[in-house]
Amino acid sequence: MKIFTTIPDLKSYVSTQKAENKTIGFVPTMGALHQGHLSLIKKAKQKNDIVIVSIFVNPTQFDNTEDLKKYPKTLENDTKLLESVSCNVLFSPSVKEMYSNNISSEKFDFDGLEHQMEGKFRDGHFNGVGTIVKTLFEIVTPNKAYFGQKDFQQLQIVKKMVEKHHLNVKIKGCDIFREDDGLAMSSRNTRLSKEHRNAAPFIYKTLKKVRKKFGTENATKVTEWVEKQFKKHPLLDLEYFTIADEKSLETIKNKESSKKYRAFIAVFAGNIRLIDNIQLKN
C-alpha cells in the first residue's frame, strides 16, 4: 500500500492512474478503523481499479473541543487493517496540509437537510463536513465515493452537495455494520466505559422495537414510547429520537405510502455520544 501525506504527492499518483484509465474508489474516514470502515473499502475494491482511503480527523466538523482532542488515533493499527483488505492508497495529511493556516469552514446550503437532527445539536458540523469532503473530492477526483448509512444525514448531505455543485462523482451508501450484540460499530465505542459498553446495545434493541411498532402506531406515539424507555434507563441519556422522511429528513407528520421513513437516534452513554438509525417499513 502506498502512503501519501501531501496533496501534491497524492495528486501526482492519481494523474498517473487516470492516464492508465484506472477507476478510483474513495473512502474518506477519520481513522480508528473498524470492520464498518473495512466493509466500505471491500465494497469499493469490488467496483474500482484503485481504492484510496483517507484518514483525517477534521477539526472543523467538531463542535466539541473535548471530543476532538480525545478522538482515538491508531494510525499504526489502521495501516495494518488497510493492508489486510488490500487497500491501494492511504492518504493521511496533517491539519496544516489540508487547511494551511486557516482552519475554518465554507458555508453551505443543503436545502434544509443541514437544519435537521445532527444539525440542531452540532453547531457548524455539516459546514465542516461539506468543506472537507469537497476538498478531498477535488484532490482525489474519485469515480465513486463510499459513505456509511450509519451517518445517514451525512450521506444525504454529501449527495446533495454533489448534485448542487455538479461534482463528477457517484456517491454510494453502505449498510450499517454492527457488533454481534447489535451496537453500531463506531470509533467512539472504544471510549465507552465497560458499564456503558454493556448498556449501549439497548439503542439498537429499541430501534428494532420501533420498526415493529411503526407498523401499527403513529410516529408521535412511537416517539413518546421511546422517550419513556430512555427516561427509565439508568445509564443512557436520549438526546433526540425522531422518525423522518428519508429524503427531506423532516420529522414525519402523516404516513404516506409513497415515502420511505427512517428512525434516527442520538444517545449519550456517559460523555460519549452515539448515533444510530433504522429504515422503517410503511
Ligand code: AMP
Ligand atoms: P468516520 O471515520 O466515523 O468518519 O466514518 C467514515 C465512514 O465510515 C463514514 O462514511 C461512516 O458513515 C462510515 N461508517 C462508520 N461506522 C460505520 C458502520 N458501523 N457501518 C458502516 N459504515 C460506517
